[in-house]
Amino acid sequence: MSPTIFGILADGRQVRRITLRSGGLRAQILTMGAIVQDLRLEGVAHPLVLGCDRLEGYLGPARYFGAVVGRFANRIGGARFTLDGREYRTDPNFRTRHTLHGGTQGTDLMLWTVESRAEDRVSLTLQLADGHMGFPGRMDMTAQIWLAEDALNLTLAATCDAPTPCSLTHHGYFDLDGAGDIRNYALMIAADHYLPVDDDLIPTGQIAPVEGSAFDFRAPRVIGQAGYDHNFCLSDGPRSLRPVARLTGESGLALQVETTACGLQFYDGAYMDGVPGLDGRRYGPHAGAALETQHWPDAPNRPAFPDAILRPGQIWSETTRYRFLQ
Secondary structure, eight states, X not given: OOOEEEEEOTTSOEEEEEEEEETTEEEEXXXXXXXXXXXXXXXXXXXXXXXXXXHHHHTTXXXXXXXXXXXXXXXXXXXXXXXXXXXXXXXXXXXXXXXXXXXXXXXXXXXXXXXXXXXXXXXXXXXXXXXXXXXXXXXXXXXXXXXXXXXXXXXXXXXXXXXEEOBOEEEOEEOSSSSSOOTTSEEEEXXXXXXXXXXXXXXXXXXXXXXXXXXXXXXXXXXXXXXXXXXXXXXXXXXXXXXXXXXXXXXXXXXXXXXXXXXXXXXXXXXXXXXXOGGGOEEOTTSOEEEXXXXXXXGGGOTTSOOOEEOTTOOEEEEEEEEEEO
């Protein structure tokens, strides 16, 4: 099926929607932000992800929903970092003093180019200029998105022409039951440590054990109302693809997350409020769970965290698989 026009930006550029199919899965991908706009599983009557029927939602209250965010996902404290002896100041788009998801004009709002597509997959590319949002170096990125019967797969890759922070992630929200509340879902995360944060959600620098805390999801348990927006430390660097988390709805439908990344940001959607969603839904607090595979937040300012600097001649690449289990 040929791409269709999903919406038109204020400057007249078209945002196109691409349909992917494989087995019982069907996905809708937007050229803006490489957004997974909709995801359906045969036999399940509701969308599996939170999304919007209209482009305006992604430009407003649903910003980041389903998008590839970067060039550095999550937060950089103080909107600054020092690299090779030079200080860089980045766009302070979070509470006017920190950088979130690459800045005001992050990859989620940019039009990606379709390099290739088939019935079950699409490859999209994007280039960020040297100095974009204050970050050094030109960055060339590729997002490969494909379906494999029971799974949504993403391989994100990047190269650069100068040393620069690099962490891309798929910022999807999942709702397995379609009821708009994930607090009674069971969650397992294979992490012995997590990153405590301050009042601005910036890591304190401590790498804390989960044992004995509300962050211990090593055995599946109900999410509850603790208010999660934290990085779970999966490893001290990239690994081969392995299962790292499982989310199970009250219906019994489960989502297994497999990734090569060293971190997993779990956000329980506590601050959603009246977001216009798919099929006429309105998303309120806890309507979906974000399970973002990525580098640890604020890593450019934390030498004790895994290295998040991409250098010329290197290829940064991470793969994540979201597998649905019935």
